Amino acid sequence: MALIKKFKIEDYKDQKTIVELKNISVFYNKRQILDNLNLKINKQEILGMLGPNGVGKSTIFNLITGLKDPNYGEIIIDGINSTSLPINERFTKFKLGLVPQYGGIIQELTLLDNLKLVAEIHIKEKDLREIKIEKIISQFEFQPLLNIKSKYLSGGQKKKLVIAMALVNDPKILLLDEPFAALDILTIKMLQEIIINLQSTEEISIVVCDHQARDLLNCVTRAIVLSNGRIIASGSPKEVISDRVAKSEYFGDEFNIN
Ligand SMILES: Nc1ncnc2c1ncn2[C@@H]1O[C@H](COP(=O)(O)OP(=O)(O)OP(=O)(O)O)[C@@H](O)[C@H]1O
Ligand SMILES: [Mg+2]
Numbered sequence: 001m002a003l004i005k006k007f008k009i010e011d012y013k014d015q016k017t018i019v020e021l022k023n024i025s026v027f028y029n030k031r032q033i034l035d036n037l038n039l040k041i042n043k044q045e046i047l048g049m050l051g052p053n054g055v056g057k058s059t060i061f062n063l064i065t066g067l068k069d070p071n072y073g074e075i076i077i078d079g080i081n082s083t084s085l086p087i088n089e090r091f092t093k094f095k096l097g098l099v100p101q102y103g104g105i106i107q108e109l110t111l112l113d114n115l116k117l118v119a120e121i122h123i124k125e126k127d128l129r130e131i132k133i134e135k136i137i138s139q140f141e142f143q144p145l146l147n148i149k150s151k152y153l154s155g156g157q158k159k160k161l162v163i164a165m166a167l168v169n170d171p172k173i174l175l176l177d178e179p180f181a182a183l184d185i186l187t188i189k190m191l192q193e194i195i196i197n198l199q200s201t202e203e204i205s206i207v208v209c210d211h212q213a214r215d216l217l218n219c220v221t222r223a224i225v226l227s228n229g230r231i232i233a234s235g236s237p238k239e240v241i242s243d244r245v246a247k248s249e250y251f252g253d254e255f256n257i258n
Pocket of ligand 2: 057058059101177
């Protein structure tokens with residue numbers, strides 16, 4: 001694998017909002033998870049979400065895709081109130097791509113067949129489908145793994161496959177739930193580079209959450225930190241790590257990035 005240079009992340013601060021969570025509250029069995037949360041995701045930004053286990057990061061992805069309905073509040077996607085829009089309509093209408101925290105592949109199919117399956121769902125023309133699959137195989141260095149049943153892939157190889165599958169339909173809004181978990185150092189670098197290249201070459205908005213805070217903060221344009229159902233800090237990576245509340249509730253005093 002080639003060595004990867006330091007990334008250059010474009011900042012698109014003034015872009016329009018693509019997803020807005022408005023006054024969102026979520027409860028599970030009377031336990032409040034999100035508390036009147038307001039979050040705007042801008043076009044072409046790479047937004048990083050940080051926060052402790054169980055704070056509601058995956059829940060936010062589920063609200064955007066429609067896997068979870070909020071108890072209160074609205075979800076606006078590309079200017080359209082989508083709060084009641086079914087999952088499949090959201091995926092096709094707004095070109096959502098999701099890398100779920102767990103699962104996302106068919107274990108009994110080979111790596112190649114998993115890729116072909118999503119390509120057949122999203123790309124009608126055979127030639128374009130094949131071009132796309134070839135591009136992904138080379139980008140992710142999948143060649144030696146094509147005919148292995150997915151259940152036999154290593155944890156990191158599975159994760160790479162799920163990420164690759166989310167890119168098949170050229171998503172406009174890409175949601176990555178812990179993409180760095182289980183990946184080795186060079187594969188994390190490769191994924192960071194893919195994320196940043198996507199942002200600079202396509203009109204895409206990316207939301208990524210991960211507990212590898214350093215890896216995450218090195219490839220986002222903006223970050224938010226969640227605690228007790230609310231956003232306690234928002235800003236550039238440097239701004240959030242020096243935020244007093246975020247330090248005391250999430251990062252601690254020692255945390256730093258390059
Ligand atoms: N179906 C459910 N029924 C009851 N509680 C749930 C359900 N789904 C999620 N929760 C609770 O909602 C909270 C938020 O969960 P969520 O998965 O969004 O957290 P998270 O921030 O993604 O955590 P992690 O970093 O561990 O992945 C947790 O306390 C979880 O136990
Ligand atoms: Mg989660």
